[in-house]
Amino acid sequence: MTIEALRTPDERFSDLPDFPYTPHYVDDLPGYDGLRMAYIDEGPKDAPVFLCLHGEPSWSFLYRKMIPPFLETGARVIAPDLYGFGRSDKPVNQDDYTYGFHRQSLLELIKRLDLQNITLVCQDWGGVLGLTLPMEEPSRWSRLLVMNTSLPLEPASSIVAADLARPPGERKTGFGVWHAISQSTDDMAVGHILYNGSSKRLTDAEVAAYDAPYPDKRYKAGAIVFPRLVPFSEAQEGYTIGREALAFWNSWQGQSFMAIGGADTVLGEKPMRLLAAEIQGCPEPMLIPEAGHFVQEWGDEIVPAALASFSA
DSSP states (O other): OOOOEEOOOGGGGTTOTTOOOOEEEEOOOTTOTTOOEEEEEESOTTSOEEEEEOOSSOOGGGGTTTHHHHHHTTOEEEEEOOTTSTTSOEESOGGGOOHHHHHHHHHHHHHHHTOOSEEEEEETHHHHHHTTSTTTSGGGEEEEEEESOOOOOTTHHHHHHHHHHSOTTSOOOHHHHHHHHHHSOSOOOHHHHHHHHTTSOOOHHHHHHHHTTOSSGGGOHHHHHHHHHOOOSTTSTTHHHHHHHHHHHHTOOSEEEEEEETTOSSSOHHHHHHHHHHSTTOOOOEEETTOOSOGGGGHHHHHHHHHHHHHO
16 A cells, blocks of 8 residues: 655755764665655664664654764664654655554664664654564664653553543643644644753754754644554553563663653653663663753763763
8 A cells, every 4th residue: 555655855954953964765664665764874884783763753863962972982873764754754644653653664674774783772752662672683682772751651651541531621741731732733843842842952953953854734744643642551552562562671681771851741750760660770860850851952961871881
């Protein structure tokens, strides 16, 4: 079945601050023929890999402060754009966006590039999806750097479910507000969301770079629908996979490091510490009290701390 999709013109990405990387493309992943996925691929092809997975509504530009210190170690950095985001093609029909659609595309990309000795670097949907990937082929994975994300956690997930069930007008949690917005709009101010979610740390040029993938609202189906796909109950696709992933991380034998943006109103310190308790061997998290949800904007502080932890 052919999926109708839009492709952002290249000129939209012509003046990205601190992001000089040449994009690579693949348009024949099994099950995704004709859909072009973009990814950054920097560093030696035979080096250990840092696989950087973005969330919603961001794209690989989010990792611009983390890619350079990763590369300085002699590593290879792979940073894909999920379908619907960044330079990747953007299906226009919201029904084409499913948990399995995106998860399988990442598994296919990893196989295509035959990535080995991977450090998973993830945040937001990059973790909701990414934290379920290593259990499929554990031998490919060695380390984890996880930031402001989640898997199905009880009782946290039931709290979210109860929040979503509250009638309009009742106070909701950060995620409840975010979910309600996604239910009631056909457009989304992406750059503004990144600005606020980064604790107003961005320049005008950086805000424009986050807006670059979206010439108009027709390109934003993924950005709008993703909050509704978060698997917080058994009725939703991905919930069972997420529970299986929790069991995997309960017995994880690799290294791990967690950084928390403490000012995040959606996935802040409390849910992140719940997740840390599920990752066997996870050391005391690095808490950045002033950092918001998009904690990668503090990446030049996070990477040295993570690398020092891994070396120790």
